[in-house]
Amino acid sequence: MSSALTDLLRRPIVQAPMAGGISVPQLAAAVSEAGGLGFLAAGYKTADGMYQEIKQLRGLTGGPFGVNVFMPQPEHPGTGPGTPGGTGSAPPSATVEVYANQLAGEAAWYQTELGDPDSGRDDGYDAKLAVLLDDPVPVVSFHFGVPSHKALDALRRAGTFTLVTATTAEEALAVQEAGADAVIAQGVEAGGHQGTHRDVRENDGAGIGLLSLVAQLRESVSIPIVAAGGVMRGSQIAAVLAAGASAAQLGTAFLATPESGAHALHKRALTDPLFVRTELTRAFTGRPARALVNRFMREHGPYAPAAYPEINHLTQPLRKAAAKAGDAQGMALWAGQGHRLARELPAGQLVEVLAAELDAATAALTTGSVQR
Amino acid sequence: MSSALTDLLRRPIVQAPMAGGISVPQLAAAVSEAGGLGFLAAGYKTADGMYQEIKQLRGLTGGPFGVNVFMPQPEHPGTGPGTPGGTGSAPPSATVEVYANQLAGEAAWYQTELGDPDSGRDDGYDAKLAVLLDDPVPVVSFHFGVPSHKALDALRRAGTFTLVTATTAEEALAVQEAGADAVIAQGVEAGGHQGTHRDVRENDGAGIGLLSLVAQLRESVSIPIVAAGGVMRGSQIAAVLAAGASAAQLGTAFLATPESGAHALHKRALTDPLFVRTELTRAFTGRPARALVNRFMREHGPYAPAAYPEINHLTQPLRKAAAKAGDAQGMALWAGQGHRLARELPAGQLVEVLAAELDAATAALTTGSVQR
Known part of the structure; x- marks a missing residue:
């Protein structure tokens, strides 16, 4: 990652923000304490609810962390004022x-x-941005679209590192052009919402696998890439680093930890042979x-x-x-394609295990001890 | 790969068989000569047509090569004798x-x-198998299902290394249990036909991204894995090796080479902004x-x-x-998700470039010179 984020991370492991009560401060704190990057999810919360979680997290760790914000959705044509024009997906x-x-x-x-x-429709976007500018956090990421140049600049001036999700090379270019510090390459394997910038029916079935996406982004943009989607093992983190990413973001892997706020039924379902x-x-x-x-x-x-x-x-x-x-x-039951590899380890311990697996995979690759 | 295949390959690069006149002997020969594994596609051909290509290829290279065979499809219930029972997808x-x-x-x-x-319906399966047992080739791979234990045993006794495609962990287990030497992990990114063992509507939308698939297979089976789907760069080959594969199989990357038999319009379309x-x-x-x-x-x-x-x-x-x-x-216009990264290099040169990229990515990963 850019030097700014490298300074924040001892390990190239980012805990994905999971809205709906999953990414609670306890989870983010455990990850950040272990040298990864913990994340809060501001989605579906009020600006004040978000701020209360930030305060709680700061009480649990002095480590770096991120906050994820959902971009407000454009009005559907014909349903309100400020309509940005027909999208064909109305x-x-x-x-x-x-x-x-x-x-x-x-x-x-x-x-x-x-x-x-x-x-x-807007998930309190302006209010959340105001809070994040008023009392800056180390990292802010955005999902479902690209913030304005102005918003990203303001965050940078506040000392915040910014990330924006992209699911195609075109979206990644838009992220870079808007001035984000890095782009999250979200593969089709990812659990929960795809962060596609505009939800048009035409995109159905066009989701790109993570390894293809990272290779395409690596040649489309120059900003660092955080790879997300189906990553459950340190060997996969080694893989995305080899493909050109600077870090991996894991959601489902952390959903299964005891610290996550996911419903017990949800956690159990990840490895239930019924699903x-x-x-x-x-x-x-x-x-x-x-x-x-x-x-x-x-x-x-x-x-x-x-x-x-x-x-x-x-x-x-x-x-x-x-x-x-x-x-x-x-x-x-949000889940990525790797759900069956979920481990119930405490989040901090999971970060340690992932880091050890990453090191082992890296060593095996170079000593040629990969089974051939 | 197993020692048998390691002996055959100087580079962990397999050229995917592409039926319909794309994987011509000239292409396979160029890849094998460069230290990869060239492949012929027996699909849609007669057994004799396949044999003529094998003879032609043998005249072009003394190197190892493979032949891909389509598994015969089960009769649809109610449409013929020998019906294997209702599948729900009839x-x-x-x-x-x-x-x-x-x-x-x-x-x-x-x-x-x-x-x-x-x-x-059967694409001359029995006749092709008879030819391949009568005059063995180094490698045979199967698509669209799993051959019988007996067929795989016979090929092994003939000195042939066998590969079978799988798109899920369950399919990979079936491949291992049938006695294949290795499994091809085909991600949803792959161009052309998915090698899913049974085509049921229920599978629609369930295609697994390559990196997730390799991680899942690595923990489901003990036989070597060849990773296929969207691979266009040596950095991606390094990635699948790090994830636990023993080699990568590339189709679209070789489709664009001058040696491939793909129609000129098809080659051009891969990087045409229209598509x-x-x-x-x-x-x-x-x-x-x-x-x-x-x-x-x-x-x-x-x-x-x-x-x-x-x-x-x-x-x-x-x-x-x-x-x-x-x-x-x-x-x-068969194409994998990485099509826009296609390069028109001669096939042998492409193998060299991929190998150099693989080495560079491996070195960058271990020296930590990956951008962070």
Whole structure:
């Protein structure tokens, strides 16, 4: 990474921010204390909720850490003021309503109500940015789009290192041009939301594997690359470093640790033979996100509209009720393609194990002791 | 790889077999002469056609080489004798007929006839195996399924090293249990046909990225792994070796070389900005295969049935006519996700460049000169 981030990291290991209560301060602290980079997820939180977590984290570690912010989503054409023009992926509120009707049975089953799809589109972006400029943190990353040049400049002046997710070479170029310090190359293997800058149906099925993506980005941009997607072992970290990345970002690997705030059912599902595979689905949030295939995805994925964050608001009470009922088949079991390699180690210990595996893989590669 | 294959390879670089006239003897010879492993593709050929190519290749190089064979496809339930039972993915001949009707306009446009979907299912498997046992070659690989224990044993006794493609850890286990010498880990990034053992609709969207797949296979099987899918640079070869593979197999990278038999339009399309992305499609052959997205895929992909090899037979005259008319929008432009990194170097020179890149990436990884 750029010298700024190298100074922050003893190990090229970044804990991916996982919104929805998974990336709690305890997890981030354990990772940062072990020499990796812990991360908080500001997504779905208020600016104040984010700030409370930052304060809590600072109380747990003096180490470096990051905060991830979701970019506000453009208005869908025809649904509000400030419309940035037709995208071809516009979900008129009618399609959200159709989906709501299709989910009526779920609401009845879990004895709850559907959420209000119109409970806000911008996830408190401006307020969060103001907090992060007012009381700067070491690292801020962005998902679902590219911040303005101005915002990235302001963060840099505040001493903050900035990262932005990209899923294609074109997106990575946009990230570099906006002035970010580094780009997160998110492969199609990654659990949770793909950070694609614009969710258009045309992109469906076009997700790029991590190793291809890193190779393409390495020749498209000059800023450092953090590789994310399906990384569960130190040997894979060695692999992405060999391919040209400066560090790896791991989500699912840390989701399984005791420090993570993931629901116990979610943690257990990662290695439950009942869940054999993952898929990208719009069923839960209206934007492609990777989860273990369960009943909810099978039933609703095929016709879920491209309408984020409306669908996220709509299904939230269903997911809460399913979790409360102990029904993993109705929850969003976010997981990357490597989920079956999850280990329940404490997060700090996981960082140590990953670092040792990285060293071993590196040594094996050069001494030629790789099995050939 | 196992000592047997190590002896054959000076470089951990395997040229992927590409059926349909791409992997010609000239290409395989150039790769083998440069210290990689050249490959012929027996798919879509008669046993005698395959043998003629083997003889030709032997005249061009004394080096080791491989021959790839397609596994015969199980009869679809209800369409013939010897039905292995319902798979849930059965394409009754009716769905093939519906697709034929939908392609009628294409046939009219290209002034040709559709092919006969029933022109054979087994691709001459038994005859090819007999030839390969009668006059053994150094390496034989299999795609679309697992050969019998007996067949693999017979090849081993004949002195042939055997490889079988797998796209999941479960498939890799089946490959190992059948007694193959090594497994090809084919990531979702790979161009052309995915070698999934059974084409069931349920697998759609479940393709695993190469780096995740190698990590999973490394902990599922003990036989050597050859990593395939999107590999275009030596740094990616270093990456898959670090992840636990013994060699990398590259298709699209060699497709672009002057020695490959690919149509000039196909070669040009790989780096033509008109074709920005690839997708898995059943439009051309009835089985998921990755190609550059063009008009034919966009129009017919969404409703193409799971019916290989019937659809392959059906569309063959269309593809030929499109190529003859110089219309890349009607051809099957097989390509992996790394296509934009294709280089037009002679194949032997490409092997040299890849090997140098591999060495450089390995050295950078260990001296820590990776940009951090």
